[in-house]
Amino acid sequence: MAQYRKYERYKDGGVEWIGTMPEGWGIRRLKLGVNLRNQKVIDDNDLTYLGLENVESMTGKIIEDESLGEDHIVEGTSNKFYKGDVLFGKLRPYLAKCTVAQFDGKCTTELLVIRSKSREIYNRYLFYLMISSPFIDLVNSSTYGSKMPRANWEFIGNQFIPCVGIEEQIQIANFLDQKTAEIDSLIADKEKLIALLEEQRQAIITEAVTKGLNPDVKMKDSGVEWIDNIPEYWCVSKLSHVALVKARLGWKGLTASEYVDDGYIFLATPNIKTNKIDFENVNYITAERYYESPEIMLDLNDVLLAKDGSTLGTVNVIRELPRPATVNSSIAVIRPQQEKLSGVFLYYFLASNYMQNVIQRMKDGMGVPHLFQRDINKFDILVPPLEEQIQIVDFLEKKTAEISCLVAEIEEQIIKLREYRQSLIFEAVTGKIDIRDTIVEPTVV
Secondary structure (H helix, E strand, O other): OOOOOOOOOEEEOOOOOOOEEEOOOEEEEHHHOEEEEOOEEEOOOOOOEEOHHHEOOOOOOEOOOOOOEOOOOOOOEEEEEOOOOEEEEOEHHHOOOEEEOOOOEEEOOOEEEEEEOOOOOOHHHHHHHHHOHHHHHHHHOOOEOOOOOEOOHHHHHOOEEEEOOHHHHHHHHHHHHHHHHHHHHHHHHHHHHHHHHHHHHHHHHHHHHHHOOOOOOOEEEOOOOOOOEEEOOOEEEEHHHHEEEEEOOOOOOOOHHHOEOOOEEEEOHHHEOOOOEOOOOOEEEOHHHHHOOHHHOOOOOOEEEEOEHHHOOOEEEOOOOOOOEEEOOOEEEEEEOOOOOOHHHHHHHHHOHHHHHHHHHHHHOOOOOEOOHHHHHOOEEEEOOHHHHHHHHHHHHHHHHHHHHHHHHHHHHHHHHHHHHHHHHHHHHOOOOOOOOOOOOOOOO
16 A cells, blocks of 8 residues: 655644644534535426435445436425535435535435535535545434434534645545545456456356266257256256255244344345355244244255345355254245255255346246245256266365355455545545645546
């Protein structure tokens, strides 16, 4: 990471979140340098709408989707904003959603619309200041409400911020525009590399579970759409012929109020990760609730398949069972016949591109995404000899572990880059580093 010089002298800023600051800097309350716009518009669909979902956290980048644009109809009251205004999300889950408006438009009332008074505060400097981690933490400490905690302008506007000349603010903002863009570019490259590794992982899995490990083996037509040829001695079977598929029939009146502090694990779809099953961040149920559905008491080598909602198709296998567990009604439990099918092989087969495409095509034809047990039972499954299934599993365990290790290393690099990005923003907007002689290209807003 680059090293930047410091100012010659520092002093205590007298504000906890700011800490020390250059001797020539001061502090003032935010509301003395800006105005809060309270211009409301009602059902005005001539203005482009900006929602919280359109603002990327920490970066301020605009996410373009079907909700952004003049064609998106928004009923009710919105906040009017103008090009150059700073928009700041006041809901706790979205506190780091802040951006500088690039056009005139309207936005959700959960975005505060802030405008500098007579160029006293440069908008992009204010943007960076408001997404700095200590400022976000300060605002977060003031949020109120149980369902959707939010901050209010009275608290935010009363906070002290650094007071420095407008020209230096512009220099700081231009410096951060350049440096954060460089960091974001590095992060994007690493995210692309992760995507390529995930594609490679899927390709290796799909090749192994549909073609085997021997490239010279004699092949035959599988008779299954999208699979083409398979080793001639492999069998094709409906899942119901080689496994038992069970799922909870509704909740049997179970509500969240019945969860207990300690008991039997009750898995939900968020616990079914791509690379593992999360047995730690779970809810617990009583013995009575656990034993009322013996058909879905989990066992080693059971395959779990999410069959509802946005996670539909996510699959994993029980490799360990820290304590007795069961599942909610959004998860199918698939128990292979051990003499015919390995649970881990079945997991890899269901995770293959072939099966995920089958599930996706079924999902696309539904109003509400949902797999019924009858759908799962009809899945076409390739069944190699059990000994070969174990060989394929051993191969895939090694290969996917290698890829997962690489992905984890890159993810750690991304975390460090994001931490450095936030640290650099804070240090620049509070004068911990002196960037006045740093040559950067100005950003025009």
